[in-house]
Amino acid sequence: MSGKKSLGRFFTENAVVIIFLALTIAAIPPSGLSFQYIIQEMITRLGRNTFLVLALLLPIFAGMGLNFGMTLGAMSGQIGLILAINWNIGGVEGLLFAALVGTPISVLMGYICGAVLNKAKGREMVTGYILAFFINGVYQFVVLYMMGSIFPIKNPAIVLSRGYGIRNTLNLENVRQSLDDLLMLKVGGFLIPVATFLIIGLLCVFVVWFKKTKLGQDMRAVGHDMTVAEAAGVPVDRTRIIAIIISTVLASFGQIIFLQNMGNMATYNAHDQTSFFAVAAILVGGASVKKASIPNVIIGVILLHVLYVVTPRAGQNLFGSAMIGEYFRQFIGYGVIALTLVLYAWKARQGAARAREGLRGGNSATAAAGTAAADTAKGGAK
Amino acid sequence: MDKIKQFVTDFGWPRIIIFLFLLFLFIAAPFVGVRIDASISDVFNRFGQNALFVLAMVPMIQSGCGLNFGLSIGIIAGLIGSTLSVQFGLTGLMGFFGAVALAIPFAVIFGWFYGLLLNKVKGEEMTIAMYVGFAGVMFMCIMWLILPYTNSTMVWGYAGKGLRTTISVEGYYRQVLNDFWAIRIGTDFIFPTGMLLFVVFCAFLMWLFLRTKTGTAMTAVGSNPDFARASGISADRMRTVSVIISTVLGAVGIVVFQQSYGFIQLYTAPLAMPFAAVAAILIGGASVNKATMVNVLVGAFLFQGLLTMTPSVINSALKTDISEVIRIIVSNGIIIYALTRKTKVTK
Amino acid sequence: MKKLATVVAIAIVCSLVFFGCQKKESGPAKAKYHIGVVTGTVSQSEDDLRGAEQLIKEYGSVKDGGMVQHITYPDDFMSQQETVISQIVALADDPKMKAIVVNQAIPGTAEAFKRVKAKRADILCFAGEAHEDPLVIQGSGADLVVSNDFVSRGYTIVWAAKQLGAKTFVHISFPRHMSYETMSRRWAIMQEACKDLGLKSAFETAPDPTSDVGMPGAQQFIMEKTPQWIQKYGKETAFFCTNDGETEPLLRQMLAYGGIFVEADLPSPLMGYPGALGIDLKAEMGDFPAILKKVESAVVAKGGAGRFGTWAFSYGYTLTAGIGQFAKNVIDGKAKKDSLADLFTAMGKYTPGAKWNGAYYTDNSTGVKAKNQVLVFMDTYVMGNPGKFLPTTAQVVPEKYYTLKPSK
């Protein structure tokens, strides 16, 4: 292969990251924000969001696409937090308590989600998306009508004075930034929440280790080709459910980490955009519906959030209207996801074409990848 | 007995359950103080307003592109058409058909690009369509603010530029279809004959189209791609055609919606519309790869009936605001049911 | 596709760099300090944004060397709190920033203020129309919070409805709004006031505009149901809707079918009426008496004389512009930040001749008077031929409503 061709290939393979990087760098000067601010904001947001985005990895390994059902996990985490606030449990212990309470709920939610997605093979993403709407209704029902009337909630600061229902916004003062402050280092004027990063690091180690276990291998086999995996004796449905359960539980922890940094929680809306931002981040980081890695996650969080910090102000200064700045940010957000998905799908077809060439040259590895991609391409159309 | 069984399997349990639920709501309505004639009138009205969006799902489903979550693209084209029509000061039927006529070219162009895009991403249409739709809506949010519209009923009263979030079409083409041959019984029951005729006409055209050479070719591409390729049909071309038709229907649909509703709704308003249409056709018994006119009509009727009746009846009965939550659970639950259902066509 | 991607990237970079360079030529900033103003977008809350534009008109935008840095929060601010917070905190990045005004102070504002204060304690933080619980926003380090008087108005709206001849009072809302303490408490007060003043009260549910049906679905529901509600409760019924977007179709249908409308949740002549009536207000821009006059004549022409009310000046507009002006006065040393009189002077600049009433917030369980939250309201103006002011601000709200707790 000639050098020119491989350079071209590098461009195609990293097109999303490159476009994004260019866009971000170009938007920094007109935004008028200082580098000091942007970097500090990045550190904070990296700590806040990375865990949530990592939760998306396992379902991708298992070939289930982007897990929009992670919203279910986020809701479980929120229920944990509501209870921690109700009983006045503070500090890191409060967070751990919330996580512990959230775990069984998110396992159950993950199981439901996995079972539903197993019945909707080939359209997991859309189903997950709608499932989140559905469970959101259930969540509202539980939190707004059952809490205080059926489940006793005694803390007057969180229950509405009509006697039942949790207030619209909860103040998480007791647990606010307790994880971040546990081990806060100040390096060159920047505050670094070391404890949060340690936890994220641990999760990364877990993911790497998990991929090597029997279950992890099974998952990849299922992700590669369900029929082959089934034939090889891998319990396909069970493996897929486990992938979703782990993802949901991680999402619940992730949401708790996210909210402890935010310091307050929109009881009925905090989870709405969780999956959207996480999915956007991982895609921007160069992942695809079929393939994702830890670097994708970290690069994605950084790029997406720099853009989010910078574009509203940049858009405003460029167009001279605060409103346009805000719409511009959302347009870029959605547009980039669409673009990424398009580029990915297009790449998959290219891969298939290359695989056909490769077959003649006897390159079996690309061939396998190509067939897998071609299978996906067919998957949605059947 | 077998006939009943056959009917039940054909019609499907979920539809029967929803139908019975809806029937129950109608029966319960007078007891809790909800007027039944007005409610029925509302359901007809809503049915007419939304049926075209649901109909817009059909061509893409047939050609194997899945559900059109990017219907907002068509709606945007329709919005451009209707704002232009108001801008030019067209009134009455002229205003309505002017809006449609102005919208269609945009719809065709958008649909063509959108179709090309979807052809590049076979297998991931639904997810991508959703995000393309979102991005389009957001882009148009910027456009509505900066496009040089001048008609004073449309621009912000205060600033004199940029379009309002809602624009009244009163005096332009409000209710021109609804009032056409409308049947009034008493004070509350109005049967929007014109609009329903228009909807039925469109559905009939679609029915006819699916039986033309192009239509059957399109269905073939969706249901049996190998066979289609063997008989020399260009799959990409057929898919593009289906996307264009769907987009045009979306554009016409929003104009029909506006004339009945009385307002043009801009900015983020189109975001939620595709979901209602997707939900409706799935409730109607369509699958991701097969849809008929019956699915469209039944689905639009049941979904809109549910949407109209649940809040009012349950609210009046229970005297709490819980009905809103129930509505969210019921309608999304049904969509999930539909999505998880294994269809006869697949496997 | 690769080419396309490259072209797109290059085009974007070029345009951004081009625009970026172009703007830099506008010369060094002249204002000694900056004031950050945060409002909703035009599609979410027009009035607030217009107030910010008024400030820009007076003191110039930071971009052009002026004083005001205006930003907007997302339309779906509830689910994008991360954006809300970081946008507000980003204002503190400007070393010249001396004050931040957030109107409306949507959820997340309290947290943002905490962060701003932690970073730069010298920045004054002002909030208009707080959505968060009073105790939360008060404890956030906000220097002053100005909200509409949801306690007094719970009584005065019902009182005004009675003055206009209402026999029934209908409150339209949905679960998410009723989970706001302020709205839930106001409804409880309204019910009690109805009982005391001899009106029937009823609650109607509307769809939540942030749910899957969206604003169109919610508005459509109101359009359909209003005639039925009027039929059910009679023409002598006053309607009150907690959602601004849903107020517009409500007004429109009421003009056609009857009913009484006292004022919107956040009253303004711009709220609902221009959209519902399709009025062109270009010539009256910024002149509220003239806007009101035009709205009034349109309402009267539709036969709504004596049935429709509003505040003569826009609440949202006055709040943004007034608090912005107040912030400037405080920085200039012309006003004290804890002086009600100084605040009213600043707000009065934008409401010439109008009558206001205001007081510090008192918590209904502890009886503690907050030092940094003020509740204000204005006389209701009833449109008609001729229109008249109802002496709302002169009403003495009976004692018990202040400590009234909502019951199940």
Next chain:
Amino acid sequence: MKQVIDPKVRTRRLLVRAALIVVFAGLVVLMFNLGKLHTFILDNKNLADGSLTAARGGNLVSIDGREASEIYPGERSMEKVKGQRHTITVTSLSGTDKVVRRISLDLDSEMMLVSLPRLIAGKEPYMEVFVPLNVVTTAEERAGTDNSFTSPEAGGTDPVVIPTP
């Protein structure tokens, strides 16, 4: 695919699962205990019966070795603490006296009123559950017509006298 499970494996699996559940429940309880927040209201007032008076000149009070706060006679101060066992150190501002008391709380106590004079004297009970006052505000304390104001006429605009259309 049915697998025949060895009964031994099954018992072991069951045991492991039971142990996991116990560990899980234990952790929940532990976190509840460790993280439970309580509020002390430190009250430096003379007792109602006059038997004990607040230390003149005020006290320095430190809870669990945190930075001490000054509480003068007649004052109240609020401290949030985590967990159930606490040490309160009271030093008189004049210097000499120093009292250290160990307090253990019930898990379900939320707000505790600690009387400093009793605590210094070592007279039980120096701690009681705080009952929020049911404060009834008087009318003049609150919003009334007294705060109403009329905007000055700025910018020469006429006051809003809406003429007939």
